[in-house]
Amino acid sequence: MTSRTIDVAFTPLGTNWQGGRTLVMNAIRALRLARSTEAHVRILGSDSQGSSEYARAAGADGVVMYEAPPRWSLERVRNALGVRLGKHNASLGSTLERAGVQVLVGESVNWHLGNVATIGWLQDFQHVHLPALFSPTETALRDRKFQQTMRLADRLFASPCCAEDARKFAPEFSHKLRPIRPYSSIDTRLYERDCRSVVTRFGLPERFLYVPNQFWTHKNHLGLLEALRILRGRGVRPHVVFTGSTHDYRDPEHFPSLQARIREWELTDWVHYLGIVEHEVVYDLIRQSLCVVNPSLFEGWGFSVDEAAAIGKRILSSDIPAHRDQQAPACEYFDPRSVDEIADKIEQVWLSAAPGPDLTLEARARQCMPRRIDELAQSLLSGLQEAVSAHAAQ
Known part of the structure; x- marks a missing residue:
C-alpha cells in the first residue's frame, strides 16, 4: 500500500x-x-x-x-x-x-x-x-x-x-x-425535477409538512399526532405527509395503535401516509413540503434532518444531541416530549411558510456540498x- x-x-x-x-x-x-x-x-x-x-x-x-x-x-x-x-x-x-x-x-x-x-x-x-x-x-x-x-x-x-x-x-x-x-451526498439532478409532481401523483394538497421517518416507537409519531390533536382544537388543521416502514419488531402493534389514534382524534383528512417510496420521491417530497419535521426521541445521527439540510430545506427537529450535532442552517428545535411546543412550532410554519423549493437555502446547500x-x-x-x-x- x-x-x-x-x-x-x-x-x-x-x-x-x-x-x-x-x-x-x-x-x-x-x-x-x-x-x-x-x-x-x-x-x-x-x-x-x-x-x-x-x-x-x-x-x-x-x-x-x-x-x-x-x-x-x-x-x-x-x-x-x-x-x-x-x-x-x-x-x-x-x-x-x-x-x-x-x-x-x-x-x-x-x-x-x-x-x-x-x-x-x-x-x-x-x-x-x-x-x-x-x-x-x-x-x-x-x-x-x-x-x-x-x-x-x-x-x-x-x-x-x-x-x-x-x-x-x-x-x-x-x-x-x-x-x-x-x-x-445529494445527486444534484434532483434540482432539475419538478418536485410538485408528487402533489399530482399521490393526490396531495399543495401545502403540507413532511415526516420521512420509519414508524418505530422512538421516532415519536405519537407525540406529533398529539400535537395535531391540539391544533385541531385551535382550529388549525395542517396537512402532514408520512412515509416509511410501519414495522417495529419491538412493538408490532405500534402502527395499528397510531392508526386508531388518527381515527379517534378525527385527523384522517389531514394525515397522509404514502407507504415506502423511492428515495427520489423522498427528495421531491422534501422540496415540495413547507418543511421537514423529525420529532424523534433518539437518533444515532438522523438522516431525515441531514438530507433535508443537504438539499436546502427548512426543518423542525427534536432537540436531541444527534440533531444538534448536524448544525443544520435552517433548523428550529423543540422538546420532543412537549406536545404543546411541537404544536406551537407546527402552527407557526403552517401559517407562514410557502410550499416548494427555497431557492436561497438550496443555493447555499449546493455551494457547501463539495x-x-x-x-x-x-x-x-x-x-x-x-x-x-x-x-x-x-
Whole structure:
C-alpha cells in the first residue's frame, strides 16, 4: 500500500434498514470523490444476499464474494475451532486477503481476520438511553455486541454523539474512536425535477409538512399526532405527509395503535401516509413540503434532518444531541416530549411558510456540498489508513 491508495470492503448495511444503506452509499460516494487518495471500494457478500445489486446501487467497484466452507468439511471444522477458541475467522480473512482488501468496515466486528484490518461503525446506544423499548435479553445482546466490536476492531467510526456514548460505555477502547459526520451526498439532478409532481401523483394538497421517518416507537409519531390533536382544537388543521416502514419488531402493534389514534382524534383528512417510496420521491417530497419535521426521541445521527439540510430545506427537529450535532442552517428545535411546543412550532410554519423549493437555502446547500463531502472523505480515509497501520503494527 502507498499513502495514496487503499482497498476497503463494506458489509452491506441496510438490507432491512434504510439508514444503513444511506450511510454506506454516502461513504462510498465521498471516497470516490476524494482528491488526495484513490480508494478501491467493494461490498462483502454473496449472490444469495443480492450483493451485486446492492453494490451497483451503492456505487461500489464490485463485490467480494464469500461463502462459508462446506458443512462438515475439514476447512469448516478448522475455521469453527479458530472462531471459538480465538475469534479468528481464517476462511473469511483469507478470502478478503486474496481479493486485495486491506480493511473491512461493518456495523459489528465479530472476528480477527488475519492480515485484514477491521473497523466497526457503531450506530447508536439507543438501548442505553431508552431501555424501556428493549427486553432484558436484547439489552444484554446489544451490550455484548458493542463490547465485542469495540474490543476486536482496529478502529471505530461513530457519529459525534454516539462516540461520546461509546466512551462512557467502554472507556478502555476510547483511543480507537474516530467521530464521523456522515454527510448526505445529494445527486444534484434532483434540482432539475419538478418536485410538485408528487402533489399530482399521490393526490396531495399543495401545502403540507413532511415526516420521512420509519414508524418505530422512538421516532415519536405519537407525540406529533398529539400535537395535531391540539391544533385541531385551535382550529388549525395542517396537512402532514408520512412515509416509511410501519414495522417495529419491538412493538408490532405500534402502527395499528397510531392508526386508531388518527381515527379517534378525527385527523384522517389531514394525515397522509404514502407507504415506502423511492428515495427520489423522498427528495421531491422534501422540496415540495413547507418543511421537514423529525420529532424523534433518539437518533444515532438522523438522516431525515441531514438530507433535508443537504438539499436546502427548512426543518423542525427534536432537540436531541444527534440533531444538534448536524448544525443544520435552517433548523428550529423543540422538546420532543412537549406536545404543546411541537404544536406551537407546527402552527407557526403552517401559517407562514410557502410550499416548494427555497431557492436561497438550496443555493447555499449546493455551494457547501463539495466541502462537506470532502470533509467526510478525509475523515473516512484517515480512519481507514489508521486501522491498516495499527493492524500491521500488532
